[in-house]
Amino acid sequence: MSAPSAQSLGAAPRSGARLARLAGGKLVNAVVVLLGAATTAFVAQASLPGDRATVILNIRAGQAIRRTAAELAQINAEYGLNHPLIVQYFDYIRGLVTGNLGVSYQQYRPVAQIIAEQMGPTIVLSLTAIALSWVIMILWVTLTAGRSARVSALGSVVDTTAAGLPQYWLGIILLLVFALGLGWFPVISGNSIAGLLLPALTLAIPLAGFMGQATRAEFENSLEQPFVISARMRGMGDFEVRLRHVLRHSILPAVTLSGWGLGATLSGAVVVETVFSRSGIGQVLVTAVNSQDLPVVTGIVILIATLYVVANVLVDIAYVLIDPRLKAQ
Amino acid sequence: MTGIVETRRIEDRVVTAPHGREGRLRVANLNVSFTRGGTEHHVVHDVSFTLEPGECVAIVGESGSGKSVTARTIVGLTGGRSTVTADEISLDGESLIGATKRQWRSTRGRRIGFILQDALVSLDPLRPVGREIDEALRLHNWGNRSERKRKVLDLLDSVGVPDPQNRARQRPDELSGGLRQRALIASALALDPEIIIADEPTTALDATVQAQVLSLIADMKSRGVSVILISHDLSVVAQLADHILVMKGGQVLESGEAHQVLHDPRHDYTRSLIDAVPSEHTRGKPLGPPVEIIATPHPPRVAEEFADYDGPVLEAKHLVKRFTTPDGSVSVAVDDVSFTLARGETLGIVGESGSGKSTTARLALALSRPDGGSVSLLGRDWTTLAEPRRRALRGRISVVYQDPLSSFDPRWNAERILLDSLPAELDGDSAARHARVRELAGQVGLPEDVLRRFPLQLSGGQRQRIAIARALAPSPSVIVLDEAVSALDVSIQAQILDLLVGLQRQLGLSYLFISHDLGVISHLSDHVLVMKDGAVVERGTPDQIFNHPRHPYTQQLVSSVPTLDD
Structure with a gap:
C-alpha cells in the first residue's frame, strides 16, 4: 500500500509527554467508571424492599419487631433518610469524594475505618500472589514452550490443569502437606511473612496456569519469527533469545489477565483467608453480607471497583511500555 | 534446535575444492534432510562450493529449492529435526563439523x-534499531x-544512514x-565478519532502494568480505556474483562462473530463469513455455448494455486525495492524476512506496472518494454515483492484490471462494454455478482437484491464480492489478504474467497494472505513468520511458532496474 505512512522522519517525538497525555485520558475514563459503580451501588441500596430505618434498627437489635414513629424518625435523621432521594444521592457522592463511606449498621463505626484496617493484608496477599504467578508462569513457559513435542505437550497440560484447580481445595492440600505434614510453614498464617507464602501460592498457581495458556501460543509463534533467527545469527544463545526477545512479544495477553487477576485474587481472598485463618477484607465482606450491613458491602464494592480501574490503567500503561508501536494508534 | 552434524569419514576421501584453491569457506557434498511425521525429506543434495576473500557466491532458486537451508546450515542453524552430513564445512581451514x-x-x-x-x-519490532546493533x-x-x-553510530553512518x-x-x-534494511546490515557487519550471508536481502524493497543495498554489498566485497548471496532472481545477483549455483528441489542443477551461467547457461532450468526476467525487451513475448489458454467471453446481461460502447473503459480526470496524518498535518497522496485506459489495453502505473499509486487504484475502484476530480467507467460517471446504483456497475471492474491469502476465508476451499464471487444473476442455478467455477479454474490453468484445497494448502502461484479467477468471475471489463506479481518468485511471476497476457487477448480485458517494478511494467504495458509523491512525473510508451526517460526520477528508476548484463 502506498498510502502516506506515519513515518516520522525528524527526531523521535518526546515519548514522556505522549505517555502523560495517554495516562490523563485514562484517568478521566477511570473517574467515569467509578461514578458508575458508586451510582449502581446507591441505586441497589435505595431499591431494596422495606423501610430502611426499620431494617437498620433490626440489624442493630438483632431482632425483627415493629418500631415506633419516634424511633424511626431518629434513625431517619441520623442517616439523612428523610431527604429526597436525589439529595441523598448527592450527599452520598460528596461523602465518597471526601473519603466518607458512611457508618456500619452493625459496628457503629465509619466504613472507611473498617476497610482501612483490613485492606492492608489483603492487598499484600493479592500483589504477592500476582508476582508469584508471573514468576511461575515465565519460568514454566520459557523452559517448556517450543521444545520437543513431548516437553511442549507436558507444558501445556500442566498449564491447563493448574488453571482448573479450585482454590479452596488447593489451599487445603497445601496446608495439609506443607504446614501440617512437613511443618515448613505456620498452620495459622496470621499476618507473618512466612505465613504469606502458602496463601499466596494458593491464589498464584491457578492464575499462573491461566496466564501460561495465554502466553504459550504467542511464545511459540514468536520463536518462529525472523528477528529470532537474526538474534541467533548474531551469536545469541537459545535461552537468552527466549528471555530477551521472545518473552516481550508474548506477554501482552498475560498482562491483560493480570488486571483481571487482581479482582480474581481479591475475591479468592475470601476463601483463602478462611482456610489459612488470615485477617483481611475477605472476612469482613463475608460477615457484612451475612448480616445485611449494606454500607460495608457498598464500601467494599466501591473499593474493588477502584482497584479494578487502577489495575486497568496500569495494564494500559504496561501495554504501551511493552509494545511502543501501540502509541501510534 | 541445532541439527546433528556428522562427519562422513573424511580420512578416506581426498577432498579437493572445486577450483583447486585454498578457500576461506569450503563446503563439500553438503546434504540436509528433515524428519517430519516419521518420514525423511532430503532437502539439500551434495552442495559444494568454495568462497575466497572478496568473492561472491550466489545461490539462486525458487522457494523450496533448498537455498536458504544451505545458508543456515553453514552457521549451524538448520533448525527442526534435521540431519546434516558433509565431507567438509570449514572456515579458514578449521572444520565446523561437530562444532559445540x-x-x-x-x-x-x-x-x-x-x-x-x-x-x-528481521529486526526485533519492539526495540530501537540501535539496541539490536x-x-x-x-x-x-x-x-x-x-x-x-559510539560504535553503533559509526556503523550506522558507514552503511549510509543519515x-x-x-x-x-x-x-x-x-x-x-x-x-531499516541498512540498520539490519549494520547489525550484521558490526564485528567485521569475514563472511556475510545475505538471504534475499533486497526482496520486497523498491527498485532504487534495492540498487542502494546491492551497492552496499558490493562495497563490502571490495573491502575483502566474502559474500554468499541468496536470491530467487538471477538479475539481482548478476552484478555481484563471481560464481553462481542454480538450485532446484535441493539439487544443484548448474554451478559455474557467473558470466558463463548468465550468458551461456548449460541447463534448461537456468535458461528458463533467465527468460523469466520481464523487461521492455520481452514485451509481446512469452516469458515461459507457451501455455494454451482457453477462455471464452462469458457475457452477463449487464455487459450487453455496453456492447456498442467504444470509448475509454476507464477515465480519470484530475484526481486529488488528501489524508490527515495523526499529528494533524495534511498530506496529498494523489495530486492531479489523469489517465485513460482503452479497451484491451494495459496502463502501467509505476512508483515506489508512498508514491500514491495504490491510493490511485482505490480511487479507480471507487473504494475511496476523491477530494477532487472524477473517474468514469465505461463512459458512466463512477465516482459520484450513490453506492446502490454503483453496485450494478461493480462487476465491470475487479481487483487482484499482492497477497491474496489475506483476502481468502481460510476455512473456505478454493471452490467455495469462487462460488462466492459469482454474479447474482447465476443464483439458484447450482449446476450452472459449478460449471462456471470449473470454467474459471480452467481459464487460469488450475486443475480441478485444486478446487478442493484450502488457501493454506495452495502454493503462492496457485493462490494468485485463484485470485485472478475470482476477479474474472463477474466478467469484468477492467481488472486492477495492484502489485499482483510482486510477492512471487521470478519463475512463478513469469507464469502469471503469461497468463495475464493470454487472458487479455482472449477476453479483451483492460488492465490497470500497478507495480514498483519497472521491468514488469515495461513487459506488460501499452502506456506507462511514472508516479512520485502523489504526482505523475512522466508518461509515455514503455519504449519512451525505458529507453529515453526525460524526468530525472524516471532516469534513476530505469538505472536501478537490475539486468542480466554485468
Missing part, C-alpha cells in the same frame, strides 16, 4: 554475519557501554524500508 554450541555462538555474528529479508520483521557487539564482549554506543544519533533510537517501523 559455544563454538557456533562465537562464530555467528563475529566471523559470519547474516542478513535476512525484510528488516521490518549494540546487541551484536555485546554478545561478543566488544567494548564497554559507551564505546559500543543522522545516526536519532535513527538509532527509532524502531524498524519508524524507519523507511531502505533505512
Whole structure:
C-alpha cells in the first residue's frame, strides 16, 4: 500500500509527554467508571424492599419487631433518610469524594475505618500472589514452550490443569502437606511473612496456569519469527533469545489477565483467608453480607471497583511500555 | 534446535575444492534432510562450493529449492529435526563439523554475519534499531557501554544512514524500508565478519532502494568480505556474483562462473530463469513455455448494455486525495492524476512506496472518494454515483492484490471462494454455478482437484491464480492489478504474467497494472505513468520511458532496474 505512512522522519517525538497525555485520558475514563459503580451501588441500596430505618434498627437489635414513629424518625435523621432521594444521592457522592463511606449498621463505626484496617493484608496477599504467578508462569513457559513435542505437550497440560484447580481445595492440600505434614510453614498464617507464602501460592498457581495458556501460543509463534533467527545469527544463545526477545512479544495477553487477576485474587481472598485463618477484607465482606450491613458491602464494592480501574490503567500503561508501536494508534 | 552434524569419514576421501584453491569457506557434498511425521525429506543434495576473500557466491532458486537451508546450515542453524552430513564445512581451514554450541555462538555474528529479508520483521519490532546493533557487539564482549554506543553510530553512518544519533533510537517501523534494511546490515557487519550471508536481502524493497543495498554489498566485497548471496532472481545477483549455483528441489542443477551461467547457461532450468526476467525487451513475448489458454467471453446481461460502447473503459480526470496524518498535518497522496485506459489495453502505473499509486487504484475502484476530480467507467460517471446504483456497475471492474491469502476465508476451499464471487444473476442455478467455477479454474490453468484445497494448502502461484479467477468471475471489463506479481518468485511471476497476457487477448480485458517494478511494467504495458509523491512525473510508451526517460526520477528508476548484463 502506498498510502502516506506515519513515518516520522525528524527526531523521535518526546515519548514522556505522549505517555502523560495517554495516562490523563485514562484517568478521566477511570473517574467515569467509578461514578458508575458508586451510582449502581446507591441505586441497589435505595431499591431494596422495606423501610430502611426499620431494617437498620433490626440489624442493630438483632431482632425483627415493629418500631415506633419516634424511633424511626431518629434513625431517619441520623442517616439523612428523610431527604429526597436525589439529595441523598448527592450527599452520598460528596461523602465518597471526601473519603466518607458512611457508618456500619452493625459496628457503629465509619466504613472507611473498617476497610482501612483490613485492606492492608489483603492487598499484600493479592500483589504477592500476582508476582508469584508471573514468576511461575515465565519460568514454566520459557523452559517448556517450543521444545520437543513431548516437553511442549507436558507444558501445556500442566498449564491447563493448574488453571482448573479450585482454590479452596488447593489451599487445603497445601496446608495439609506443607504446614501440617512437613511443618515448613505456620498452620495459622496470621499476618507473618512466612505465613504469606502458602496463601499466596494458593491464589498464584491457578492464575499462573491461566496466564501460561495465554502466553504459550504467542511464545511459540514468536520463536518462529525472523528477528529470532537474526538474534541467533548474531551469536545469541537459545535461552537468552527466549528471555530477551521472545518473552516481550508474548506477554501482552498475560498482562491483560493480570488486571483481571487482581479482582480474581481479591475475591479468592475470601476463601483463602478462611482456610489459612488470615485477617483481611475477605472476612469482613463475608460477615457484612451475612448480616445485611449494606454500607460495608457498598464500601467494599466501591473499593474493588477502584482497584479494578487502577489495575486497568496500569495494564494500559504496561501495554504501551511493552509494545511502543501501540502509541501510534 | 541445532541439527546433528556428522562427519562422513573424511580420512578416506581426498577432498579437493572445486577450483583447486585454498578457500576461506569450503563446503563439500553438503546434504540436509528433515524428519517430519516419521518420514525423511532430503532437502539439500551434495552442495559444494568454495568462497575466497572478496568473492561472491550466489545461490539462486525458487522457494523450496533448498537455498536458504544451505545458508543456515553453514552457521549451524538448520533448525527442526534435521540431519546434516558433509565431507567438509570449514572456515579458514578449521572444520565446523561437530562444532559445540559455544563454538557456533562465537562464530555467528563475529566471523559470519547474516542478513535476512525484510528488516521490518528481521529486526526485533519492539526495540530501537540501535539496541539490536549494540546487541551484536555485546554478545561478543566488544567494548564497554559507551564505546559500543559510539560504535553503533559509526556503523550506522558507514552503511549510509543519515543522522545516526536519532535513527538509532527509532524502531524498524519508524524507519523507511531502505533505512531499516541498512540498520539490519549494520547489525550484521558490526564485528567485521569475514563472511556475510545475505538471504534475499533486497526482496520486497523498491527498485532504487534495492540498487542502494546491492551497492552496499558490493562495497563490502571490495573491502575483502566474502559474500554468499541468496536470491530467487538471477538479475539481482548478476552484478555481484563471481560464481553462481542454480538450485532446484535441493539439487544443484548448474554451478559455474557467473558470466558463463548468465550468458551461456548449460541447463534448461537456468535458461528458463533467465527468460523469466520481464523487461521492455520481452514485451509481446512469452516469458515461459507457451501455455494454451482457453477462455471464452462469458457475457452477463449487464455487459450487453455496453456492447456498442467504444470509448475509454476507464477515465480519470484530475484526481486529488488528501489524508490527515495523526499529528494533524495534511498530506496529498494523489495530486492531479489523469489517465485513460482503452479497451484491451494495459496502463502501467509505476512508483515506489508512498508514491500514491495504490491510493490511485482505490480511487479507480471507487473504494475511496476523491477530494477532487472524477473517474468514469465505461463512459458512466463512477465516482459520484450513490453506492446502490454503483453496485450494478461493480462487476465491470475487479481487483487482484499482492497477497491474496489475506483476502481468502481460510476455512473456505478454493471452490467455495469462487462460488462466492459469482454474479447474482447465476443464483439458484447450482449446476450452472459449478460449471462456471470449473470454467474459471480452467481459464487460469488450475486443475480441478485444486478446487478442493484450502488457501493454506495452495502454493503462492496457485493462490494468485485463484485470485485472478475470482476477479474474472463477474466478467469484468477492467481488472486492477495492484502489485499482483510482486510477492512471487521470478519463475512463478513469469507464469502469471503469461497468463495475464493470454487472458487479455482472449477476453479483451483492460488492465490497470500497478507495480514498483519497472521491468514488469515495461513487459506488460501499452502506456506507462511514472508516479512520485502523489504526482505523475512522466508518461509515455514503455519504449519512451525505458529507453529515453526525460524526468530525472524516471532516469534513476530505469538505472536501478537490475539486468542480466554485468
